[in-house]
Amino acid sequence: MRKPEQSLDPGFNFFNWLVGLAVLGLVLFSAGQTGFSPQAFLEAGNLKAMGRFAAGLWPPETSPDFLKNSFKLIVETLEISVIGTALAICFAFPLSVLATRVRGEEFSRQAQGWVPWLLRWITYYGARSVLNLFRGIPELLWALIFVVAVGLGPFPGVLALAAHSTGILGKLYAELFESVDQRLVETTRATGAGELAVLLFTRLPLSLPVFLSYTLFRWECNMRAATVLGFVGAGGIGTQLIISMKLFAYNEVMTLVAEIFALVVLVDLAGQFLRTRILDAPSPIPADNALRRLVRCLPKV
Amino acid sequence: MIGKVQQSNHERGTAGEVIAARNAVKEYPGGILALDGLSVTLYRGEMVGILGPSGAGKTTFLRLLNGSLTPSAGEIRVLGQSLKGIKTGELRRLRSRMSLVQQNHNIIPSLSVAHNVLMGKLGKISTVGAARMLLYLTREERDEVAEVLGRLEIGDKLFSRCGELSGGQQQRVAVARAILADPEIIMADEPIASVDPRTAEVVMNQFRRLNSLGKTVILNLHQVDFALQYCTRLLVLSRGKLVFDGLPEDYRGREIFERSFAGEERRVCCAEA
Ligand SMILES: Nc1ncnc2c1ncn2[C@@H]1O[C@H](COP(=O)(O)OP(=O)(O)OP(=O)(O)O)[C@@H](O)[C@H]1O
Ligand SMILES: [Mg+2]
Numbered sequence A: 001m002r003k004p005e006q007s008l009d010p011g012f013n014f015f016n017w018l019v020g021l022a023v024l025g026l027v028l029f030s031a032g033q034t035g036f037s038p039q040a041f042l043e044a045g046n047l048k049a050m051g052r053f054a055a056g057l058w059p060p061e062t063s064p065d066f067l068k069n070s071f072k073l074i075v076e077t078l079e080i081s082v083i084g085t086a087l088a089i090c091f092a093f094p095l096s097v098l099a100t101r102v103r104g105e106e107f108s109r110q111a112q113g114w115v116p117w118l119l120r121w122i123t124y125y126g127a128r129s130v131l132n133l134f135r136g137i138p139e140l141l142w143a144l145i146f147v148v149a150v151g152l153g154p155f156p157g158v159l160a161l162a163a164h165s166t167g168i169l170g171k172l173y174a175e176l177f178e179s180v181d182q183r184l185v186e187t188t189r190a191t192g193a194g195e196l197a198v199l200l201f202t203r204l205p206l207s208l209p210v211f212l213s214y215t216l217f218r219w220e221c222n223m224r225a226a227t228v229l230g231f232v233g234a235g236g237i238g239t240q241l242i243i244s245m246k247l248f249a250y251n252e253v254m255t256l257v258a259e260i261f262a263l264v265v266l267v268d269l270a271g272q273f274l275r276t277r278i279l280d281a282p283s284p285i286p287a288d289n290a291l292r293r294l295v296r297c298l299p300k301v
Numbered sequence B: 001m002i003g004k005v006q007q008s009n010h011e012r013g014t015a016g017e018v019i020a021a022r023n024a025v026k027e028y029p030g031g032i033l034a035l036d037g038l039s040v041t042l043y044r045g046e047m048v049g050i051l052g053p054s055g056a057g058k059t060t061f062l063r064l065l066n067g068s069l070t071p072s073a074g075e076i077r078v079l080g081q082s083l084k085g086i087k088t089g090e091l092r093r094l095r096s097r098m099s100l101v102q103q104n105h106n107i108i109p110s111l112s113v114a115h116n117v118l119m120g121k122l123g124k125i126s127t128v129g130a131a132r133m134l135l136y137l138t139r140e141e142r143d144e145v146a147e148v149l150g151r152l153e154i155g156d157k158l159f160s161r162c163g164e165l166s167g168g169q170q171q172r173v174a175v176a177r178a179i180l181a182d183p184e185i186i187m188a189d190e191p192i193a194s195v196d197p198r199t200a201e202v203v204m205n206q207f208r209r210l211n212s213l214g215k216t217v218i219l220n221l222h223q224v225d226f227a228l229q230y231c232t233r234l235l236v237l238s239r240g241k242l243v244f245d246g247l248p249e250d251y252r253g254r255e256i257f258e259r260s261f262a263g264e265e266r267r268v269c270c271a272e273a
Helices: A004-008 A014-033 A038-042 A044-057 A064-098 A114-136 A139-150 A154-179 A182-189 A195-226 A238-246 A250-280 A286-297 B004-012 B058-065 B088-095 B113-121 B127-135 B139-151 B167-180 B197-212 B224-230 B248-252 B254-259 B264-272
Strands: B017-028 B032-043 B047-051 B073-078 B098-101 B185-189 B216-220 B233-238 B241-246
Touching (some): A038 A044, A044 A250, A064 A195, A064 A250, A154 A195, A195 A250, B032 B058, B032 B216, B032 B241, B047 B058, B047 B224, B058 B073, B058 B098, B058 B216, B098 B167, B113 B139, B113 B167, B167 B185, B167 B197, B197 B224, B224 B248
Parallel strands (some): B047 B216, B098 B185, B185 B216
Antiparallel strands (some): B233 B241
């Protein structure tokens, strides 16, 4: 038993100091290794280049042709992010179900025997590994791979976002499903429900607000990622951005950056709005609510 | 102490046996001995009340019967089937034949009352059927749920969000779920802990009605008067051991009862007085 006064005064902790010093050392070492030098901004050559770039930005390009084209690309960017996220949900959900660790004494090796126990762990680690692989490769790298596989255009961009987000959403979903109140899971199992029914009637309803919130947040991230997919030929506004950069058409760059900024802010606001709506919703089963509202709106026959 | 019921039950052997525990021991991780060699046989059609001070192991006993926990030693048989090494599918089928109303954490707050009650059917329907139920309820399902809720006097709450109900109402939703499942054994862990005495009577009468339909009812209770009034057999647990098993009439003979225990067990009676 620990005495209360002991927990009040921790005293000098050598280990904590050691960890603190180690972290500080790591930061300084990394700064040295990456050529961290603020004075680079002040070098004559760099200053002149920056000046040229800044001067070129103004006035932004506003020719109708360019605006029309860039607007089309902005819409394409949005579309890539939406479809990419939708695909990611479709793949992530089943994978996350496989990657959800079931707890409870009835699933122990002693209770079930070796074979079911081993099968469960193989499934669990298999699904986790697939998710890790998807998540471990960044979007841009996926885009490069898919450009090779299916050619240039927005399609490889969609696949790239879907692949990376599958890894992220799958892991988040699985952890959500695992973290619900274990006693409620036990209550549901007590009815004789199988694990899929437990998922539908307990894990999903209990985690739905956070589930939707994570998914929306992922869409916001995908939106931002979609703006640079064009750098490697995978569609979206990045396609034009890299061309304008290479042609030193900085006034075009200005217009594009402004458009991207506006879009990102808009999507962030939309995501924020929807997420607070979901988290405050009186019933976290929007499907149920929406259905009922829909039915009420339909003309009575 | 062996009451009259148990004596006659000894003669009955395994005929009509629905639950049998043989030297059941449950030690939780951390070395807490919640059940310490419990042996008891329960028969079809009995209405059993389990009494005992807090921490005696009543909840643990029900969770063992349900297969949610596995005994550290000893054997448990439910409806003629040993729970030792039981296959997942068999355990599910067995569970669909018995309901358990948990002490707390027994409703899904974000689902409607109707959905919570219909969860009682999950052991009997397919996953597809369960998914359909989540999106759409048939006329029959609504009527069925409304009927059970009406009997527990919460018929007006059919489509309320369960989390918005009072504690006592939530408890009745859990009872309604157990009733809807139409099981052979119905177990409830302190089902009247958070309702007023009159509502407690309503709930207990429902258990009595089920019992009269031939179902075995097992109730963990803290209210001795209710146990004496409604149950046909009483078990008293203390520190994981069975210290009384007999008719409510015999339990009433408290003086005899108290004299037959020394030390710790005497506190059982006081705690319940
Ligand atoms: N999950 C657990 N892990 C460790 N110990 C536990 C666990 N659940 C219960 N216990 C312990 O086991 C003992 C018996 O608990 P149990 O819940 O069965 O008591 P009870 O008779 O239902 O009490 P109450 O009347 O308060 O509900 C207690 O000492 C408790 O602390
Ligand atoms: Mg208890």
